[in-house]
Amino acid sequence: MMRQYELVDRVRKYNPQTDEDLLNRAYVYAMRAHGAQKRASGDPYFTHPLEVAAILTEMKLDDATIVAAVLHDTIEDTSATRAEIDQLFGPEIGSLVDGLTKLKKLDLVSKRAAQAENFRKLLLAIADDVRVLLVKLADRLHNMRTLHYVSPEKRARIAEETLEIYAPLAGRMGMQNLRDELENLSFKYLMPEAFAMVSTRLEDLRDKNKELIKTIEEELTGELARRGIQAHVRGRQKQPYSVWSKMERKSVAFEQLSDIFGFRVVVNDVDEVYRVIGVVHTKWPMVPGRFKDYISTPKQNDYRSVHTTVVGPGRQRVELQVRTHEMHDIARHGIAAHALYKDGRNAPAPVLSHESNAYQWLKRTIDMLADGDSPEEFLEHTRLELFHDQVFCFTPKGRLIALPRGATPIDFAYAVHTSVGNSAVGVKINGRLAPLLSPLANGDEVEIIRAEGQTPPAAWESIAITGKARAAIRRASRDAVRAQYAGLGRQIVLRAFERAAKKYSEDKLRAALPRLARASVEDVLAAVGRGEMFSGDVVKSVYPDFKEERRPAAPANPADPGWFGMQKASGVQFKVPGASGSIHALPIRGLRGDLPVTFAPNGGAVPGDRIVGILTPGEGVTVYPIQSPALAAFDDQPERWLDVRWDIDDAQELFPAKVIVAAINEPGSLGAVASLIGEMGANIDDVKFNKKSPDFREMILEIQVFDLKHLTDVLSRLRALPIVNSVERVIG
Known part of the structure; x- marks a missing residue:
């Protein structure tokens, strides 16, 4: 376990003005608060917050962040309170520790909802102070490093959560080193066989190409030195999870990957970056389509470098990343590298990230919370934002819009503004009309064609890939x-x-x-x-004194055969269209008012069926069984769906159903079927015949039954007749 003086020494190395008394008091307080608590490994629990603090000292973070790391589990796992932390260490540190504390006593049905609500709280705290994120990621990293001590079930859950949320979040914040380790540890626990296979192949490849890598490093360093450029050239190998992801994404074998090895060139300033590119492209042929300039157009996580691929020594394809020392620092540590307090000043956290694209993205993500989405929807949207690589497109006025790879003009429109997305009806990509479903590519100029009063189709939600677009379409x-x-x-x-x-x-x-x-x-x-x-x-x-007078149902009008008559449903009268002249009660909840109501035209519905109403403005409501294939026609019109259900205990009226009976084609078959239906208390309203074969005839019967149980009994008895081959209910 790290000693008290060791923690102070770690911080003093990069911050000579550190508040040693503050660090010492935090150490003693946390050690006493956690007391005899143990981790799954059997080690004292206090070793965990100390290791988290140690990880953060490697990022050279300020005193408040280090102290928050030491105290981060005290409110959640001990008797310590926020008020006590505020009193002893100040409200700044108290706020950081509170932001890292999970919500307690959540009255939520599912663990997923609880996970989402805690993640929402975490991101809200991060939006107020980005240092909360740095402590949380360090906390998760140490937990992953010791994950082998927990049960297999918990291990799988934590590894999956890390891979789905925390590793992508670290990547979006530009913290690539931390992301790589989180991904590889998750990969190791979730897919141990695949991890072992890829790791072994990478190790073999590293041994095989050791001399070639050294040759390329020396040749490139010498060539640049002859041009007066002092550069640090280092070969690098892709991480196991990165390799596995590419194999899965592109459906290729390990042997087919050509960019497992690459080289990083670090120079002093931006001018030298482009001089290096000139030297490299002059000496070796460039591979077309493999040049990317992330300095002129930085990634959303603040990553800046120039990438190129050349055919280098030994006709080997060599991938190069060229950047300055400052860019290299940001590429490794991301948002943590923006800390202004690295020079010894304890600057407040919001100052350190005002110019960070990554932090601005996070703030925009938090803005979605204000739109009232459920925690699960928010978690879904955040995952959508985290997982995708990016493309960069432009508005006609030159505004740069960063979008996930695979985004469409629909996503682009909502990225510009919600009102632009809601009113979008068409798009021009690079001056040409194109479908709104077209995937966008890097450098596309996108002009959204709008129409005021337009409402986005609900189907767009399944097409959009950004959380912002999906949330706006849903609203x-x-x-x-x-x-x-x-x-x-x-x-x-x-x-x-x-x-x-x-x-x-x-x-x-x-x-x-x-x-x-x-x-x-x-x-x-x-x-x-x-x-x-x-x-x-x-x-x-x-009008509280108003007393409604109920009127009895009007008798059926013989001159109007298209109406059953005036029907009651939950105390309200309905005209219900039908083909029969008889009068039926229609006891259905959810249909109140003077709306014409009818059953599905092909098969009807009976009490006991789960039902849904489809509203046709100006015509009324049609009631369908929930399993009716006809409902597929209304999938993209959710506004027409009504939630209705039967309000009946003991049916006294008959309801329509359609059945198909395949019977032997002989005299008396229809009579036997009709007699049984009559004996069962059901009624035949209509019958048609189809000749299936010389031996069998198909009877299409429109019958009337009391409820689903009655219909099931009728079908069972029909199947028992010796002349009957099959009986099926028709649901249209």
Whole structure:
């Protein structure tokens, strides 16, 4: 275990002005707070926060961050409180420790929701002070280094979470060294056989190419020195997880990878970077399409270098990364390399990252929280943002937009502004009209064609790949559905006021909102339109003395064969279209108001079926069984779907169903089928025949039954008839 003086010495090496008393007090406090707690390895728990602090001293971070690392588990795992930390170490350190503390007593159903909510809290804390992220990543790194001590189930869960969230987050913050180690450790525990295979192959390749790498390093260093350029040239090998990912992504074997080895050239200034490129391209042929300038166009995580690939000594393809010492520092340590306190000043954290693209990306990600998405949606959006490489596109005015690789103009439009995405109807890519689904490439100029009043189709959510676009499309779809329900609800409410002979006043309805437990008039109208609120209750909220008089159902009109008559559903009367002249009760919850209601045209629905209503404005609602294949036609129209269910315990009326009976083609077959259906208390409404073969005939029967159990009994009895080959229910 690291001693107290060792921690102080580590910090003093890069910060002579360190507050030794603060570090000593934090050491003693944390050691006493954790007391006799043990880790899974059997070591004292206090060794963990000390190792986290040690990792951060390698990044040369300020006193407050080191102290927060030492204390980071005290509030969560000991009796220490935020107030006590504030009092002893100051509110700055207290805020850092609190940001690293998981939420307790979460009243959430799933572990996934709890994980997402804790991740939301963490990112909010990081948005306030980026040092929270640095401590969290160091904490995760030490946990991964000691993961072999925990149970296999917990090991797999932590490794998967690290690979899905924390390693990509470290990458997006530019902390490549830390990301590499997190990825390789996760790879080792999640896929041990693949890890062992790739690691062994890399080791063999390193031994085989040792002399070639040395030759290239010496030749390149000498060539640059002859041109007056002092450069540090070092061969490097890709990490096991990086190699495995590329093999999986491109479906290639290990032997087919040509860029496992590369060379990094570090020089003093930007001018020398481009001089190196000139020397290299003059001496060796460049591989076309392999030149990338991340200095003129930095990556979103602040990474800057020039990449090129040449055919070098021995006709070997050599990948080169050329950068300055400062760029190299940022490439390794990312956002931590922006710390202004490295010169001994303890600058507040927000100052150190104002110019960091990575930190600005993180702030934009946090902005999505304000849009009211659930924790799970937020976690999904953040993962989408983390996992993708980037392409760089431009607006017609030259504004640079960084997007994940594979992004479409839909993602581009929402990256420019939410209103641009919502009103997008077309796109020009490099001056030519193109589909909105076109994948964008580096350097594309993208012009979004807009139409005011346009609403993005709900199907766009499955096409967009950025979290911001998906969240905006989902909100726009919800708003559009809400507006449609509110329009329908307004019509129902106005008719209800007319029937009651009362004057409708929006101001009076607004005053009655507390009685309806709704925040706005639009909320009330939308609730009525969805069937969640009875229009008569709205009238009563405005006119409390109003008493609704129920009218009996009107008799069927023989002159109007297209109507069953006036039906009741949950106390409200409906006209229900049908082919029969008989009158049926339609006990369905969720359909309130004067809406025409009919069953699915091919097969109907019976009590016991899970059902859904499809709204057709101006025509009414059609009720389908939930398993009906016809519902696929409405997948892209979620605003038309109504949540309905049967409100019945003991059915007294008959409901339509369709069955197909394949029976032996002989005299009396139809009679036997019809007799059994009659004996079972069901009714045949219509029958058609199809001749399947000379021996069998198919009867298509439209029957009427009381409920799903009754229908199941009828089908079972039919299957038992000796003349029947098969019986199937038709659901259209």
